[in-house]
Amino acid sequence: MSASGVEAGRGSGVVRGERLSALAQQHGALVALLVLALVASFSFDSFATGDNIENLAMTSSFLAVVALGMTFVIVTGGIDLSVGSVFALGGVLAAWGSRYGALVALLLPLAVCGLIGCVNGLLIARTRLAPFIVTLAAMLAARGLMLNITDEGATTYLVDKETVFVHLGQGRLLGVGAPVWITGALFLAGAVALRRTRFGQNVYAVGGNEDAAALMGAPVARTKITVYTLSALLAGLAGALNAAWLASGVTILGYGMELDAIAAVVIGGTLLSGGLGFVSGSLVGVLLLKTIQNIINQIGSLDSAYQQVVSGGFLVVVIIAQTWLARRRRVA
Incomplete structure (x- = not known):
């Protein structure tokens, strides 16, 4: 074989390796979810029932809405630790506002939570404070x-x-709960915004290389402010939907939700370092975490704390795999 033929074969092998690494990074969580669901369906008679699937979809929908906003934040290379407290605050504000009508119940948490996110974004973008510190302070402030x-x-x-507001949480369409439909619509809009709009391109650019994005004319500060505002808005909306579902503003909810959302986003293929992420992957990550929790509940003899252990171990494996795949792609 000629030297040119060897080089061509080597080049095609490199391209093939890059494609396989990209596919593994983007769809690895989906494969794991399908395998896990298949095994659980054969292992537990009640897993694949309509009631269990409906319950899984409903309980996943609230975390999924929070994870959607977290996806945009992490793609920019940031982090938002306030979403759990903002989720709880949104639920309480919605329940309190429901006394004055459905419009107040929905708009009040969105306004207050959106303001918290906007302040986070302004502090991070304009004063260059670390997102970890800013959103940690916001977490304490929202909970307070x-x-x-x-x-x-x-x-x-x-x-x-x-009230009409309750139907946002307890209503049904074609046998499926309203929060599931709302979550699906939000993820569809989020996927379009991230992959098909100028705003989405700016999000990727800021996460990939902030200085290069600024040199190319991308509105770095405005993009950061927008993603943190969006994250808080979605967390507040999730809290409001949860309040409509439970018909009350439960004050003990939201603890640790920020960690679950981050785990779901990272498991779904979004890099913690920013610049690469998938909205669909975050949804798969949420479903994977909730499926693990559901299986542990199906076993019955295991404490619910095992879900956190399994989720943490799975997250470590995913991060190691992401790092290895990223290095392999750079070497290729």
């Missing part, structure tokens, strides 16, 4: 505000089940 509204958690605001 929620406790203040509820008298240190002693007051639980109930939602009248006759």
Whole structure:
């Protein structure tokens, strides 16, 4: 074989290796989810039932909405630790506002939570403070505000089940709960925004190389402000939907949700370093985490804490795999 033929074969092998690495990074979580669901279907009679699947979809929808906003933040190379507290605050504000009508119940948490996200974005983008510090402070502030509204958690605001607002959480369409439909619509819009718009291109550019993005004319500060505002808005919306589903603003919710959202996003193929991510992958990551939790509940003899152990171990494996795949692609 000639030297040119050898080089051509080597070049095609490199391209093939890059494609396989990219596919593994993007769809590895989906393969794991399908295998896990298949094994669980044969192992537990109640896993593949309609009621269990519906319950899995409903409980996944709220975390998925939070993870959607987290995807945009992490793709820019940032992090948002405030979403769990913002989720709880959104639920309490929605339940409190439901006394004044469905519009107030929906707009109040969006306005307050969106303002928190906007402040986060301004501090991170304009003063160049570390996202970890800013959003950690926002987490404490949002939780403190929620406790203040509820008298240190002693007051639980109930939602009248006759109001229109309740239908956002308890309504059904074609046999599927309203939050599932809303989550699907949000993910569709998020996928289009991230992959098909100028805003999405800016998000990827900022995460890939912030200085290069600025030199190319990308609005770095505005992009950061937008993604943190979006993250808080979606967390507040998820909290409001959860309040409509439970017909109350439960004050103990949201603890650790930020870690679950980050884990789901990373498991779904989004790099913690930024510049690469997939909205669909985040949804798969949420479903994978919730499926693990569901299987542990199916076993019955295992404590729910095992879900955190398994999720943490799975996250470590995914991060190691992502690092290895990224190095392989660079070497290729």
